[in-house]
Amino acid sequence: xxxxxxxxxxxxxxxxxxxxxxxxxxxxxxxxxxxxxxxxxxxxxxxxxxxxxxxxxxxxxxxxxxxxxxxxxxxxxxxxxxxxxxxxxxxxxxxxxxxxxxxxxxxxxxxxxxxxxxxxxxxxxxxxxxxxxxxxxxxxxxxxxxxxxxxxxxxxxxxxxxxxxxxxxxxxxxxxxxxxxxxxxxxxxxxxxxxxxxxxxxxxxxxxxxxxxxxxxxxxxxxxxxxxxxxxxxxxxxxxxxxxxxxxxxxxxxxxxxxxxxxxxxxxxxxxxxxxxxxxxxxxxxxxxxxxxxxxxxxxxxxxxxxxxxxxxxxxxxxxxxxxxxxxxxxxxxxxxxxxxxxxxxxxxxxxxxxxxxxxxxxxxxxxxxxxxxxxxxxxxxxxxxxxxxxxxxxxxxxxxxxxxxxxxxxxxxxxxxxxxxxxxxxxxxxxxxxxxxxxxxxxxxxxxxxxxxxxxxxxxxxxxxxxxxxxxxxxxxxxxxxxxxxxxxxxxxxxxxxxxxxxxxxxxxxxxxxxxxxx
Amino acid sequence: xxxxxxxxxxxxxxxxxxxxxxxxxxxxxxxxxxxxxxxxxxxxxxxxxxxxxxxxxxxxxxxxxxxxxxxxxxxxxxxxxxxxxxxxxxxxxxxxxxxxxxxxxxxxxxxxxxxxxxxxxxxxxxxxxxxxxxxx
Numbered sequence: 001x002x003x004x005x006x007x008x009x010x011x012x013x014x015x016x017x018x019x020x021x022x023x024x025x026x027x028x029x030x031x032x033x034x035x036x037x038x039x040x041x042x043x044x045x046x047x048x049x050x051x052x053x054x055x056x057x058x059x060x061x062x063x064x065x066x067x068x069x070x071x072x073x074x075x076x077x078x079x080x081x082x083x084x085x086x087x088x089x090x091x092x093x094x095x096x097x098x099x100x101x102x103x104x105x106x107x108x109x110x111x112x113x114x115x116x117x118x119x120x121x122x123x124x125x126x127x128x129x130x131x132x133x134x135x136x137x138x139x140x141x142x143x144x145x146x147x148x149x150x151x152x153x154x155x156x157x158x159x160x161x162x163x164x165x166x167x168x169x170x171x172x173x174x175x176x177x178x179x180x181x182x183x184x185x186x187x188x189x190x191x192x193x194x195x196x197x198x199x200x201x202x203x204x205x206x207x208x209x210x211x212x213x214x215x216x217x218x219x220x221x222x223x224x225x226x227x228x229x230x231x232x233x234x235x236x237x238x239x240x241x242x243x244x245x246x247x248x249x250x251x252x253x254x255x256x257x258x259x260x261x262x263x264x265x266x267x268x269x270x271x272x273x274x275x276x277x278x279x280x281x282x283x284x285x286x287x288x289x290x291x292x293x294x295x296x297x298x299x300x301x302x303x304x305x306x307x308x309x310x311x312x313x314x315x316x317x318x319x320x321x322x323x324x325x326x327x328x329x330x331x332x333x334x335x336x337x338x339x340x341x342x343x344x345x346x347x348x349x350x351x352x353x354x355x356x357x358x359x360x361x362x363x364x365x366x367x368x369x370x371x372x373x374x375x376x377x378x379x380x381x382x383x384x385x386x387x388x389x390x391x392x393x394x395x396x397x398x399x400x401x402x403x404x405x406x407x408x409x410x411x412x413x414x415x416x417x418x419x420x421x422x423x424x425x426x427x428x429x430x431x432x433x434x435x436x437x438x439x440x441x442x443x444x445x446x447x448x449x450x451x452x453x454x455x456x457x458x459x460x461x462x463x464x465x466x467x468x469x470x471x472x473x474x475x476x477x478x479x480x481x482x483x484x485x486x487x488x489x490x491x492x493x494x495x496x497x498x499x500x501x502x503x504x505x506x507x508x509x510x511x512x513x514x515x516x517x518x519x520x
Numbered sequence: 521x522x523x524x525x526x527x528x529x530x531x532x533x534x535x536x537x538x539x540x541x542x543x544x545x546x547x548x549x550x551x552x553x554x555x556x557x558x559x560x561x562x563x564x565x566x567x568x569x570x571x572x573x574x575x576x577x578x579x580x581x582x583x584x585x586x587x588x589x590x591x592x593x594x595x596x597x598x599x600x601x602x603x604x605x606x607x608x609x610x611x612x613x614x615x616x617x618x619x620x621x622x623x624x625x626x627x628x629x630x631x632x633x634x635x636x637x638x639x640x641x642x643x644x645x646x647x648x649x650x651x652x653x654x655x656x
Contacts, residue, residue: 290534
């Protein structure tokens with residue numbers, strides 16, 4: 001409490017001070033008169049009638065002194081009350097206790113009572129302060145310190161309230177001693193620090209938790225770091241693999257380039273060889289045919305010039321063989337030429353019917369010799385895409401075969417049909433037919449049905465040439481025969497150039513016999 | 521007057537054979553063993569059928585035909601090539617247009633005679649047709 005505010009707490013103090021001064025003046029003046037009267041009585045003898053005055057004066061003095069004493073006592077009582085109220089209203093606990101080991105409380109303020117949950121300060125009186133201690137060790141420390149140094153300063157201890165609640169208290173206590181140094185009593189102040197302690201505890205817990213979390217975090221961080229390192233290793237590994245891949249790709253690209261270069265080189269080589277082959281075939285043809293020319297041209301005349309029958313037979317034999325050689329050379333060279341790509345071949349739209357008629361016209365004498373009757377049933381026109389000379393050769397070959405393999409008078413029918421954008425041109429004879437075993441080999445080079453016959457009229461290449469020509473036209477050639485003595489049908493399959501050309505009448509005797517494709 | 525046929529070939533056997541066949545067929549053969557000799561004969565005024573071998577050393581058949589055209593000696597002559605190779609090899613060359621046909625070696629007497637007779641028919645003087653002459 002501030003010192004200046006005392007005036008307000010004790011009202012009317014100024015009036016009482018004036019009264020006190022008056023009292024002291026009256027008392028002083030009474031004592032002065034008394035002294036005067038005493039001195040006069042000693043000098044002049046008995047006072048006589050003045051004694052009454054003296055007694056009156058004595059009475060005034062005594063009453064004034066009584067008044068003064070009463071006032072002093074009431075003032076002291078008031079101060080005591082103020083002190084007690086102040087103490088009671090302090091925000092900290094205050095108590096007085098016995099100084100002995102008992103610690104019995106003599107007085108306590110309301111804050112103390114509230115702190116330990118007592119009904120009133122009076123409820124604490126005659127209880128021991130020591131019984132409030134929760135921890136015996138704390139109690140002993142308190143007593144020891146007090147006994148040793150005479151005071152305890154802000155000792156933080158745990159108490160149990162009267163209802164059993166645990167509270168934290170900061171205790172300050174002092175022993176008050178008398179003149180002889182003997183402990184008279186113990187006074188102390190108490191501060192409830194439970195909220196602070198709880199806050200501290202919470203903070204401690206929080207700090208502990210934070211610490212634990214920090215440890216967990218550190219561990220997590222370490223794990224993450226390890227994972228990161230592992231990841232880095234993987235990335236490094238991947239990068240190295242990628243490098244290897246790129247390198248392999250480059251090597252592959254290099255290899256590819258080399259390969260392409262090699263392929264190009266080989267292709268060039270192949271083309272060069274093909275060109276060389278063409279040149280070789282040309283040269284071979286020239287070198288074979290030129291010496292054959294005098295033989296072919298002159299031997300018939302030589303035969304005429306020979307008169308001896310045996311000589312004529314010999315020359316005839318020569319003519320046969322030379323003729324065979326000529327056919328063989330021409331067929332072989334033609335087959336070799338057909339082996340190359342079709343680039344050199346003429347591809348134009350031609351009327352196949354006209355080609356057939358031209359071939360028939362050219363072969364008229366042969367057909368007459370063999371007594372062959374030819375019937376054609378072809379649409380006009382029959383347009384296909386191809387090389388007319390080559391197709392003419394195919395048809396010529398087929399007609400020759402029909403003549404060659406028909407004994408005596410026979411019949412050849414040439415018909416066509418359209419199917420699936422293709423022209424099927426059939427040449428059918430009623431000749432000796434073909435054995436089923438021979439059919440698969442009929443188009444093979446140098447294949448002869450009866451090799452033992454030494455047939456000089458056949459090279460065994462005619463049908464191979466036909467097949468090559470058909471292949472170069474993107475088509476094929478088929479053969480059918482029901483067997484020996486049952487005739488033979490060859491069918492050319494060619495791309496039809498005009499889809500809307502007149503549809504030919506269906507082929508009579510649609511093949512129900514074995515059919516073989518020459519090639520695919 | 522018989523139709524004259526100029527045979528140009530470097531092979532003596534062919535020359536002899538063709539000469540023999542033509543003579544027998546009623547033609548008057550003239551032989552040349554190379555392009556230069558052929559040109560010389562033409563410059564001297566030969567008119568008739570020319571059978572020209574293609575593969576010849578020094579000057580081949582096509583080159584000789586080119587010279588004939590160049591020297592304007594084609595007038596009154598019919599040229600056919602004699603070839604022993606399968607592919608004549610001058611397709612697309614403008615000089616091939618002045619050639620009437622290709623006679624492929626080897627050939628029989630009848631084949632050659634028939635062909636030359638056909639060629640002679642294209643000569644500008646029909647009165648020289650050997651058939652007409654042989655009919656006399």
